[in-house]
Amino acid sequence: MLNSKSFREYAHKMVDWMADYLDEVEKYPVLSRNQPGDLLNSLPSFAPSESEPMDVILQDMEKLIMPGITHWQSPNFYAYFPANSSYASLLGEMITACLGVNGFSWVTSPAATELEERMMDWLGDMIGIPKSWDGVIQSTASEATFVAIVSAREQLSDFQINEKGFPSGKVYRVYGSAQLHSSIEKAVKIAGLGRENYVKVEVDEKFAMKKEALGKAIKDDIEQGYVPLCVINGMGTTSSTAMDDLEMCGEICKEFGIWLHVDAAYAGAALILPEYQYLMKGIEMADSFVFNPHKWLLTNFDCSVYFVKDKHSLIRTFQISPAYLKAANDDVVKNYRDWGLPLGRRFRALKLWFVLRNFGIKEMQKVLRKHMELTQVLLKKMEGHPQIEILAPVNLNLICFRYNPGYHTEEKLNQINEKLLTRINDTGNAFLIQTLLNEKYTIRIVLGHPKHEERHVEEVWQLISEAIKQIEA
Amino acid sequence: MLNSKSFREYAHKMVDWMADYLDEVEKYPVLSRNQPGDLLNSLPSFAPSESEPMDVILQDMEKLIMPGITHWQSPNFYAYFPANSSYASLLGEMITACLGVNGFSWVTSPAATELEERMMDWLGDMIGIPKSWDGVIQSTASEATFVAIVSAREQLSDFQINEKGFPSGKVYRVYGSAQLHSSIEKAVKIAGLGRENYVKVEVDEKFAMKKEALGKAIKDDIEQGYVPLCVINGMGTTSSTAMDDLEMCGEICKEFGIWLHVDAAYAGAALILPEYQYLMKGIEMADSFVFNPHKWLLTNFDCSVYFVKDKHSLIRTFQISPAYLKAANDDVVKNYRDWGLPLGRRFRALKLWFVLRNFGIKEMQKVLRKHMELTQVLLKKMEGHPQIEILAPVNLNLICFRYNPGYHTEEKLNQINEKLLTRINDTGNAFLIQTLLNEKYTIRIVLGHPKHEERHVEEVWQLISEAIKQIEA
Numbered sequence: 001m002l003n004s005k006s007f008r009e010y011a012h013k014m015v016d017w018m019a020d021y022l023d024e025v026e027k028y029p030v031l032s033r034n035q036p037g038d039l040l041n042s043l044p045s046f047a048p049s050e051s052e053p054m055d056v057i058l059q060d061m062e063k064l065i066m067p068g069i070t071h072w073q074s075p076n077f078y079a080y081f082p083a084n085s086s087y088a089s090l091l092g093e094m095i096t097a098c099l100g101v102n103g104f105s106w107v108t109s110p111a112a113t114e115l116e117e118r119m120m121d122w123l124g125d126m127i128g129i130p131k132s133w134d135g136v137i138q139s140t141a142s143e144a145t146f147v148a149i150v151s152a153r154e155q156l157s158d159f160q161i162n163e164k165g166f167p168s169g170k171v172y173r174v175y176g177s178a179q180l181h182s183s184i185e186k187a188v189k190i191a192g193l194g195r196e197n198y199v200k201v202e203v204d205e206k207f208a209m210k211k212e213a214l215g216k217a218i219k220d221d222i223e224q225g226y227v228p229l230c231v232i233n234g235m236g237t238t239s240s241t242a243m244d245d246l247e248m249c250g251e252i253c254k255e256f257g258i259w260l261h262v263d264a265a266y267a268g269a270a271l272i273l274p275e276y277q278y279l280m281k282g283i284e285m286a287d288s289f290v291f292n293p294h295k296w297l298l299t300n301f302d303c304s305v306y307f308v309k310d311k312h313s314l315i316r317t318f319q320i321s322p323a324y325l326k327a328a329n330d331d332v333v334k335n336y337r338d339w340g341l342p343l344g345r346r347f348r349a350l351k352l353w354f355v356l357r358n359f360g361i362k363e364m365q366k367v368l369r370k371h372m373e374l375t376q377v378l379l380k381k382m383e384g385h386p387q388i389e390i391l392a393p394v395n396l397n398l399i400c401f402r403y404n405p406g407y408h409t410e411e412k413l414n415q416i417n418e419k420l421l422t423r424i425n426d427t428g429n430a431f432l433i434q435t436l437l438n439e440k441y442t443i444r445i446v447l448g449h450p451k452h453e454e455r456h457v458e459e460v461w462q463l464i465s466e467a468i469k470q471i472e473a
Numbered sequence: 474m475l476n477s478k479s480f481r482e483y484a485h486k487m488v489d490w491m492a493d494y495l496d497e498v499e500k501y502p503v504l505s506r507n508q509p510g511d512l513l514n515s516l517p518s519f520a521p522s523e524s525e526p527m528d529v530i531l532q533d534m535e536k537l538i539m540p541g542i543t544h545w546q547s548p549n550f551y552a553y554f555p556a557n558s559s560y561a562s563l564l565g566e567m568i569t570a571c572l573g574v575n576g577f578s579w580v581t582s583p584a585a586t587e588l589e590e591r592m593m594d595w596l597g598d599m600i601g602i603p604k605s606w607d608g609v610i611q612s613t614a615s616e617a618t619f620v621a622i623v624s625a626r627e628q629l630s631d632f633q634i635n636e637k638g639f640p641s642g643k644v645y646r647v648y649g650s651a652q653l654h655s656s657i658e659k660a661v662k663i664a665g666l667g668r669e670n671y672v673k674v675e676v677d678e679k680f681a682m683k684k685e686a687l688g689k690a691i692k693d694d695i696e697q698g699y700v701p702l703c704v705i706n707g708m709g710t711t712s713s714t715a716m717d718d719l720e721m722c723g724e725i726c727k728e729f730g731i732w733l734h735v736d737a738a739y740a741g742a743a744l745i746l747p748e749y750q751y752l753m754k755g756i757e758m759a760d761s762f763v764f765n766p767h768k769w770l771l772t773n774f775d776c777s778v779y780f781v782k783d784k785h786s787l788i789r790t791f792q793i794s795p796a797y798l799k800a801a802n803d804d805v806v807k808n809y810r811d812w813g814l815p816l817g818r819r820f821r822a823l824k825l826w827f828v829l830r831n832f833g834i835k836e837m838q839k840v841l842r843k844h845m846e847l848t849q850v851l852l853k854k855m856e857g858h859p860q861i862e863i864l865a866p867v868n869l870n871l872i873c874f875r876y877n878p879g880y881h882t883e884e885k886l887n888q889i890n891e892k893l894l895t896r897i898n899d900t901g902n903a904f905l906i907q908t909l910l911n912e913k914y915t916i917r918i919v920l921g922h923p924k925h926e927e928r929h930v931e932e933v934w935q936l937i938s939e940a941i942k943q944i945e946a
Contacts, residue, residue, distance in 0.1 A: 068584025
């Protein structure tokens, strides 16, 4: 069993393993080639009775675990959105794990609470959140959006749902574009509002919410006796990074007294670039805003940041103070346990502090701008290819495309593009995923790895264009 | 800015810092002496524009952060419940951070899903969960209990609340002892059931639910038209580790067709000792069970384990499958994103695997048994002290006590004991917290640190008995 001395020895080995892994991550097939059950069936059914030496465990890690890893930290990972890390963030995670503090109350580590508060100030300022708002780290955007919807539910009901449950005869509705992330629909369900009360508003040709459609949906609902509760503004949707017009949403929400939540889980990072600040026009009319530094802002998962206009909407929704959690200074400090669902909280502000200081704003901007540039390079190549069709505006660093030689039915095109994607992924040299846009099978490629450079664009372009050449051969 | 070479250098430094910290953690005052604002006011209001060198950041960590840390990993930490770690767990956290995989779907790292499944098998077997149940890691017990209540809500409503929202005229009720953790009440609120529909059942002299009281509360409610939804069985309450009778709860839930959730967040770890398995009598009548390896089972926060009789109750509640999340093998694999609230998921099974193998069951049992023994040693000393009153049965490794010389009013006793606790904590040599039992201000001491030995009992006993001597001087 590890002791202080052998821990030191193995942890040093781990550091070299970590640095080597990140240096050499491109040597692995980016998408794991495991078949279902490969790992499960190679593991014993029961925990060992006796202590096993670390050497054996680490050998098993190489042999059993590594083949089952899909390498999110590889530049060949172009799927979903990135879950980027950085060297500074890794150091932060090491210290957080070592200190092992649980910052649910101020007293349980004042530094955890106050560093979190200050990091929210820094980030809020960097992305253009109004100064009077407050921020708090949540685990995921799913959780943050759920928190927003429950806060809206409570505020609109004068906190009576909290106290008494749902009132009879009232049906609450939530609005968002048909392109929003699945976590919105999930949050509506879990909050007890009913999936059918999530109104999917029609989108325009850019996959953004139609203005007339949102206003009309709300008015129609009011006429029919529904209670409009919340509008979700998608700032950078998952399928295509479509951008709903925040000012338009804000004006409508203001008119009807509806909570406005902005889901900028991915795109929020881009707001550190002045050239994207126009997206925030109207933010003062919103009530809450989520973005994930753990996606594109070089900070390890989990670190989802929730900004809110009125912190009391959180506290009145989530606060509970049993005798064993009371502490001196409760009336003058922040107790973040009252700002969300969980009690226990990791010291996640530390890695943010390391990242924001070790990069500084300018270097972070450079990283993101590089991604935008590389995306334009790839886009030009694709636009110049006679058989590639671009299926959505390229707002950031995501391209939505398909192979379309012009003579297939839509059904056939969907089949061929699915085959094309499988062929690309099967090489092990790139991992991309699909989505559906206007019922068209769409291939998505995100250029968002911190180490991405021209070479990667070249390589992945070769891969895609070769696969296209062969797809009907 | 850090690069591969300088990361390696600093990460090696960090390893020595980590090992030194854990060796020397007792030298710090266990409870931070910071005043509100100490850290906040010493940090700049804005993020730096330029990159800052790691040396400067690490100096600031020592100077600014460390004084604001309350040392959860110190043997002088006797507060709340422990959030234990171990050397094996720390190595696991390092690798998890480095790999940075997001295991929301099987395909996004088959090893993350399959190792989690196997670790759930191992843990379930270790603590006596029925073999046919499934398990999944949640972030916190608060979240797991919320998941249980929402699952119960959905199952009882034939998943109609998910679809349509709460039906008019039905009021659902949740039952648990008046001693349960605040997270239960919080979950009831957030699930939209209404705080006043959380029925706090009377407890007996051991702070466990009264059998007649639970059955009566349910029958009365049915007569009055309420719909009983869920009973929460507290296996080891936070205030006093009281144990509700699981078999009794199970029989009542079976009779009325009510979901039974077991909250063993802390005490679940003790079930790896055969001498505590009697607590699980009746488990086959329960529907769900939560315990936190991140408390007493040597595994870093976060790692809360949720076992469930029918996994479909989770999947039908939480599943959403947008186009961009569909993948090959979806019909034969587990996609844990459908087993709870968040989409994103850290690779938390890895540290569990390291811990369970590096310790083996027998060594873990030794650690826990040592805690029970040391608690009995301290209990004997306390029982032998004429001015100490023990306020609750000592079921595990928590003692609830107060100073009571026999001649004060209850009000005065509460005041004096609050002063006593402050005096003990102000020494910096121990951190204990209070609770309320029968309106009595109660001091809690938990002996649950992996390095606890006789010396610590001696030291903390000296501290307490000295403080008592001086309290009325």
